[in-house]
Amino acid sequence: MSIDSRAEEKLQKNEKISNFDLPSGGHYSVEHDPDDLWGDSRVIVNIGPTHPAMHGALRMVAKLNGETIEKSYCEFGYTHRAKEKLGENRTYHQFVVYTDRLNYCSALINNVTYAMAVERLMGIQVPDRAVWLRMICCEMARVIDHIICVGINAVDLGAFSFFLYGFHQREEAYSLIERLCGARLTTSYTRIGGLMADAPEGWEKQVKDWVKRTRTVIDEMDALLTGNKIWCQRTVGVGVMDAQFCQQYSVTGPTVRAAGLNYDLRKDQPSMFYKDIEFDVPIAQNGDVFDRYLVRMEEIRQSLNVISQCCERLKKGPIWVEDKRVRIPEKDVVHNTMEGLIHHFKFFMTGFEVPPGEAYTTFEAANGELGFYISSKGGPTAHRMRIRGPSFYHFQTLTPICDGAKVGDMVGILGSINIIAGELDR
Amino acid sequence: MSKDGSAAYFTTRVDAVVNWARKHSLFPLPFGTSCCGIEMMATLCSDYDMARFGAEAIRFSPRQADLLIVAGIINAKMAPVLKTVYDQMSEPKWVMSFGACASSGGIFNVYSVTQGIDTVIPVDVYVPGCPPAPEGVLHSLIRLQEQIQKGETSAQRRERQARAGKLKEVT
Amino acid sequence: MNINTPVPTIYGDLVERFSEIWSNQIRALKERFGDAIEEVQLPREFPTEVPNVFVRRDQIAAVLAWMKEIPDFEYGYLSDLTATDEQERPRFHVIYQLLSRKTMARIRLKVRVDEDQAVPTAIGVWPAANWAEREVWDMFGVRFEGHPDLRRILMDVRWEGHPLRKDYPVRGYQFFPTPEPIDPTLLES
Numbered sequence: 001m002s003i004d005s006r007a008e009e010k011l012q013k014n015e016k017i018s019n020f021d022l023p024s025g026g027h028y029s030v031e032h033d034p035d036d037l038w039g040d041s042r043v044i045v046n047i048g049p050t051h052p053a054m055h056g057a058l059r060m061v062a063k064l065n066g067e068t069i070e071k072s073y074c075e076f077g078y079t080h081r082a083k084e085k086l087g088e089n090r091t092y093h094q095f096v097v098y099t100d101r102l103n104y105c106s107a108l109i110n111n112v113t114y115a116m117a118v119e120r121l122m123g124i125q126v127p128d129r130a131v132w133l134r135m136i137c138c139e140m141a142r143v144i145d146h147i148i149c150v151g152i153n154a155v156d157l158g159a160f161s162f163f164l165y166g167f168h169q170r171e172e173a174y175s176l177i178e179r180l181c182g183a184r185l186t187t188s189y190t191r192i193g194g195l196m197a198d199a200p201e202g203w204e205k206q207v208k209d210w211v212k213r214t215r216t217v218i219d220e221m222d223a224l225l226t227g228n229k230i231w232c233q234r235t236v237g238v239g240v241m242d243a244q245f246c247q248q249y250s251v252t253g254p255t256v257r258a259a260g261l262n263y264d265l266r267k268d269q270p271s272m273f274y275k276d277i278e279f280d281v282p283i284a285q286n287g288d289v290f291d292r293y294l295v296r297m298e299e300i301r302q303s304l305n306v307i308s309q310c311c312e313r314l315k316k317g318p319i320w321v322e323d324k325r326v327r328i329p330e331k332d333v334v335h336n337t338m339e340g341l342i343h344h345f346k347f348f349m350t351g352f353e354v355p356p357g358e359a360y361t362t363f364e365a366a367n368g369e370l371g372f373y374i375s376s377k378g379g380p381t382a383h384r385m386r387i388r389g390p391s392f393y394h395f396q397t398l399t400p401i402c403d404g405a406k407v408g409d410m411v412g413i414l415g416s417i418n419i420i421a422g423e424l425d426r
Numbered sequence: 427m428s429k430d431g432s433a434a435y436f437t438t439r440v441d442a443v444v445n446w447a448r449k450h451s452l453f454p455l456p457f458g459t460s461c462c463g464i465e466m467m468a469t470l471c472s473d474y475d476m477a478r479f480g481a482e483a484i485r486f487s488p489r490q491a492d493l494l495i496v497a498g499i500i501n502a503k504m505a506p507v508l509k510t511v512y513d514q515m516s517e518p519k520w521v522m523s524f525g526a527c528a529s530s531g532g533i534f535n536v537y538s539v540t541q542g543i544d545t546v547i548p549v550d551v552y553v554p555g556c557p558p559a560p561e562g563v564l565h566s567l568i569r570l571q572e573q574i575q576k577g578e579t580s581a582q583r584r585e586r587q588a589r590a591g592k593l594k595e596v597t
Numbered sequence: 598m599n600i601n602t603p604v605p606t607i608y609g610d611l612v613e614r615f616s617e618i619w620s621n622q623i624r625a626l627k628e629r630f631g632d633a634i635e636e637v638q639l640p641r642e643f644p645t646e647v648p649n650v651f652v653r654r655d656q657i658a659a660v661l662a663w664m665k666e667i668p669d670f671e672y673g674y675l676s677d678l679t680a681t682d683e684q685e686r687p688r689f690h691v692i693y694q695l696l697s698r699k700t701m702a703r704i705r706l707k708v709r710v711d712e713d714q715a716v717p718t719a720i721g722v723w724p725a726a727n728w729a730e731r732e733v734w735d736m737f738g739v740r741f742e743g744h745p746d747l748r749r750i751l752m753d754v755r756w757e758g759h760p761l762r763k764d765y766p767v768r769g770y771q772f773f774p775t776p777e778p779i780d781p782t783l784l785e786s
Contacts, residue, residue: 044779044781044784046779049504049507050457050486050507050511051486052486056458056459056460056463057459057504061779061780061783061784062784063784071784071785072784073780073783073784075777076750076751077503077750077751077752077753078459078501078503078504078507079459079460079498079499079501079504080501080503080538080751080752081460081499081501081534081536081538081539082534082536082537082538082539082760082767084736084761085536085537085760085761085765085767086534086536086767088763089767097533098533100461101460101461104460104461104464105464116607119604119607120600120604120607120646121599121600122598122599122600123598123599123600123601123602123603123604124598124604125604125605125606126606131606148464163471164471164472167467167468167471167472167473168471168472168473170468171468171471171473174468184465184468184557184559185461185464185465185557186461186556186557247673247674248723248724248725249723249724249725250674250675250676250723250725263698268698268701269608269701270608271606271607271608272606272607273606323598355599355600355644356644357599357600357644357645358600358644358645358646358649359600359645359646360646360647360676360677360694360703360705361607362676369676371676371677371694373677373679373692373694375681383681384681384682386677386679386681388676388677388679388694392728392729392732393725393728393729395728396724396725396727396728400724421459421460422460422461425751426751502753502756502770502771502772502773503752503753503773503777505772505773506773506774506775506776507776510776535767535768536767536768537760537765537766537767537768537769537770537771538752538760540772
């Protein structure tokens with residue numbers, strides 16, 4: 001194995017080299033003790049990118065003094081899939097598939113937000129049934145995202161059966177989503193101007209049964225952890241983010257609601273039919289890990305209320321707006337008429353054109369404010385497709401909060417912020 | 427036995443018993459990076475239990491695991507990390523390429539993504555899907571177990587060659 | 598039908614709700630900063646949903662700080678900090694999306710930068726801008742002066758080129774044999 005150029009330079013200058021100057025941590029023994037970098041017992045620990053406590057591929061390099069993290073820096077980009085570059089090279093219809101893979105725990109919310117963003121640019125109003133179905137999908141996605149967030153947080157801190165209770169409800173939700181659109185996780189359900197397919201017969205009744213069962217399961221899960229002495233000792237007072245900190249760091253979502261601020265885009269900037277639905281926004285006071293857990297559990301219950309109200313209001317109707325620009329013709333029209341065939345061909349080969357303009361469309365995703373800034377110069381592809389993922393701004397808060405905390409606390413804090421690598425790296 | 431001393435197919439009972447024990451006690455290392463990681467968790471959880479097939483003891487340290495399940499995207503930054511983790515595992519080791527992104531780059535043919543992990547490490551079984559259904563994962567696991575039982579995997583071939591003293595040293 | 602058509606299920610008509618607030622704010626901005634406000638594109642005349650305010654490069658930090666503090670503005674939330682490659686001179690537009698929690702009004706500030714020019718950093722106003730500016734540097738190559746730690750964030754440290762520029766190919770693969778090394782100098786407090 002050859003010596004890296006950095007080590008070679010240092011050898012030529014007769015400087016001390018440490019293991020960090022050699023590739024892959026070094027296979028040579030050096031006279032200089034690498035642990036003795038600062039002349040005392042502080043150690044550099046590399047946590048990740050493949051680490052069970054780091055959700056997805058995140059890397060944190062920490063200078064530890066015993067168990068306390070004195071200074072750390074975070075690194076990511078191990079899941080970077082260049083979706084913004086792809087947004088400039090794929091048509092608007094083709095890009096729906098990539099939006100699923102952003103926050104993959106709640107793929108339907110990303111689909112709906114993207115569809116809303118393009119519809120905003122084109123000035124398209126979606127039919128009512130499609131809006132209600134989109135709301136049901138968003139709230140179901142929010143429920144499963146919160147379940148996985150608190151579940152993984154609990155697993156990191158040692159409570160495993162809590163996760164299994166919630167995961168079974170997630171599997172039932174996956175079966176419902178599969179009945180709706182054919183896929184469990186990466187749904188690609190919305191289309192520009194509507195939805196891919198209508199809900200099958202009896203789907204609303206199955207959703208209502210699922211809501212009833214999930215309510216009891218959430219109560220059981222609550223009883224497992226909320227009053228639990230071990231859980232409280234590990235989470236109360238840990239990783240406190242107060243309101244001022246959240247505003248400085250552009251933190252949104254359940255984290256900022258746990259800090260005491262009443263910020264919810266569903267209430268403040270309502271889109272779809274959220275104005276006509278009654279639900280509460282849970283707010284906590286202290287902004288620690290325990291409060292974030294409580295806020296998410298209560299949000300699950302509120303989302304279940306929203307789903308049952310939307311299921312009541314669902315009426316029969318079209319699910320895709322009959323706008324020639326965006327409506328893909330039905331298969332019988334495509335196979336039997338010449339115009340349908342040509343329209344289908346042009347739609348898939350060239351893509352539809354979006355008039356020039358720019359808009360920044362936001363929605364309250366499970367993690368916070370998910371935004372799509374689409375800048376179009378006419379043409380079938382976007383000029384700039386910017387995805388504002390909430391996890392990007394949330395991950396920045398980890399270093400200021402964890403400097404001075406213990407390594408075990410860092411694991412709990414990271415779980416409570418809910419960093420999804422798909423949104424973080426895009 | 428073939429001319430260079432390595433055997434393609436052993437029929438001894440000891441090897442059959444050893445392979446039976448190995449296939450039913452795989453220690454997976456879940457190398458989950460993106461969306462496929464969630465479906466891997468679903469396969470490991472109670473609804474589609476992978477523990478039924480013996481792959482229950484999940485070990486996050488490569489020194490203690492023998493099945494590397496690469497679930498999710500491997501990009502230019504992560505590929506050397508994957509190679510390091512693979513090198514740290516001890517023989518015999520198997521690799522399952524979970525999902526389209528790991529097998530071939532998936533829908534992402536962009537500057538930062540390796541177009542398949544087989545450009546970096548040797549793979550034994552590929553699971554198609556984006557993400558694969560858990561039934562598909564279990565099917566691939568059973569296929570891998572059949573291969574282990576018959577002794578067809580590259581890890582076992584390397585072991586036989588090493589035993590016959592014919593393994594070339596790789597630097 | 599285009600962006601100037603208000604869609605009821607996507608916030609309704611923003612222009613109706615906020616046009617007075619926006620016109621007052623733009624007037625106050627022009628009074629306070631004069632020349633630094635190069636151009637204002639209003640929603641009805643231009644295909645955008647909030648006003649685009651073009652600010653001169655050297656004054657942007659002052660404008661952001663003023664907009665955050667002044668009672669009539671209170672744009673306290675930095676929603677997003679990004680950039681676009683416009684392929685004309687000046688080449689890049691650095692974009693700041695701001696949100697005012699008091700009135701729920703949004704506004705977009707844009708700065709026109711050329712390839713070798715730098716933009717003053719917004720970290721003094723919002724620490725959240727730290728990583729966003731690193732990402733703009735990584736993806737576009739726009740420097741931010743005053744930034745304590747401008748290095749690559751999404752791509753590998755050894756990557757060459759700035760991926761989101763229009764002249765960077767979609768399939769411009771680059772591979773590295775070793776993982777990214779730890780940098781102990783970042784841990785010096």
